[in-house]
Amino acid sequence: MDLNLKGKIVFISGSTSGIGFTTAKILLKEGATVYINGRNQLSVEKAVIQLKDEVFGAKVFGLIADFLKVKQVENLLKGLSRIDILINNVGIYSSKSFFETSIDTWQEQCQVNLMSGVALSKHYLKGMLDRNWGRILFISSECAYLVPPDMISYSTTKASMHAVSRGLANLTKGTEVTSNVVVPGSTLTEGSKTFLANKAAEQNTALEAVEKDFFNNDRNSSLLKRFASTEEVATTIAYLCSPLSSATNGSVIKVDGGSTGGIL
Ligand SMILES: NC(=O)c1ccc[n+]([C@@H]2O[C@H](COP(=O)([O-])OP(=O)(O)OC[C@H]3O[C@@H](n4cnc5c(N)ncnc54)[C@H](OP(=O)(O)O)[C@@H]3O)[C@@H](O)[C@H]2O)c1
Structure with missing residues (x-):
């Protein structure tokens, strides 16, 4: 299916790997121009090269900025004047009890997971409204609903994104701009693969057994009972970026x- 994305300019925060990287690949295949982002030159350059290798004629560029560093975010905004599609994908988490989670950790997660999307939307939404077309997506998490006891800070940042997205959508009334939230469940990124491999090594057991155990204990509400692939998540994100999703806001x-x- 042609998603009608040719010529659209996209920025994806935190996209040198995982869901953001796969989303970039799909959007590049659809003919969009994509700006990917990460914290260091090496990882960004490596991801740009990989995308150019995998997608013939890919119009992909790298922007280095750490969303924990205000100056770097300001420079990023100065360097990229116009985008049509903003994907607020960057997300960090820690797995610790409420009492062991420091206030600094709370603030870092708020800064990266929530405030990155606020700063980027504040900068780019106005232009989208002026041009009467745009897409803003916030990549949340199942944790916004499940609030696992070892991930209260992460879950809080994700739940807050839902309010920001809805608030922004309310500013788009009568236009062709939309703001939506995507809620991935447990997804097989490099991070998840490392998590499974470490557990398997610790317990001297097979990866499949660790995955089964994870879905029986930590995510027993899952109906899928396996990690989703990054493609399964990114195809939904790509559809929501497209003009085809115009009535979803x-x-x-x-x-x-x-x-x-x-049921909601
Ligand atoms: N994976 C899952 O199971 C899952 C489940 C639900 C929701 N999600 C959400 O989906 C989104 C993507 O997750 P993912 O697992 O695909 O990510 P990931 O594989 O962990 O990728 C992290 C990306 O974020 C970048 N990054 C990390 N900290 C950054 C910072 N301070 N500033 C700028 N970039 C930064 C990394 O770039 P460099 O290392 O190159 O700097 C990398 O490109 C996140 O919001 C996450 O919360 C993931």
């Missing part, structure tokens, strides 16, 4: 394998 779209339950 202020919404929350789950790609959670059913883990968050309920």
Whole structure:
């Protein structure tokens, strides 16, 4: 299916790997121009080269900025004047009890997960409204609903994104600009693969057994009972970036394998 994305300019925060990287690949295949982002030159250059290798004629560029560093974010905004599609994808987490999680950790997660999207949207939404077309996507998490006891700070930042996205959508009334949230469930990124491999080594057991155990204990509400691939998540993101999704605004779209339950 042609997603009608040729010529659109996209920025994806935190996209040298994982869901953001796969999303970049799909959007490049659709003919969009994509700016990817990471914290250091090496990882950004490596990802740009890989995308150029994998997608013939890819119009892909790298922007280095650490969303924990205000000056670097200011420079990024100065260096990129116009975008049509903003994907607020960058996300960090820690796995610790509430009492062991420091205030600094809370602030870092708020800064990276929530405030990056606020700063980028504040900068780019006005232009989208003036041109009467744009897409803003916030990549949340199943944790916004599940709030695992070892991830309260992360879950809080993700839940807050939903309010920001809905608030922005309310500013788009009567235009062709939309703001939506995508809620991935557990997804097989490099980070998840390392997590599974470490557990398997610790327990001297097979990867499959660790995955099974994870979905029986930590994510027993999952209907999928396996990690989603980054492609399974990124195809939904790509659709929501496209003009085909024009009637979806202020919404929350789950790609959670059913883990968050309920009917909403
Ligand atoms: N993976 C999952 O199971 C899962 C589940 C639900 C939701 N999510 C959400 O989906 C989004 C993508 O997750 P992912 O697992 O695909 O990510 P990931 O594989 O962990 O990728 C992290 C990316 O973020 C970049 N990054 C990290 N800290 C940064 C910072 N301070 N400033 C700028 N870039 C930074 C890294 O770039 P460099 O290392 O090159 O700097 C890398 O490109 C996140 O918001 C995450 O919370 C993931």
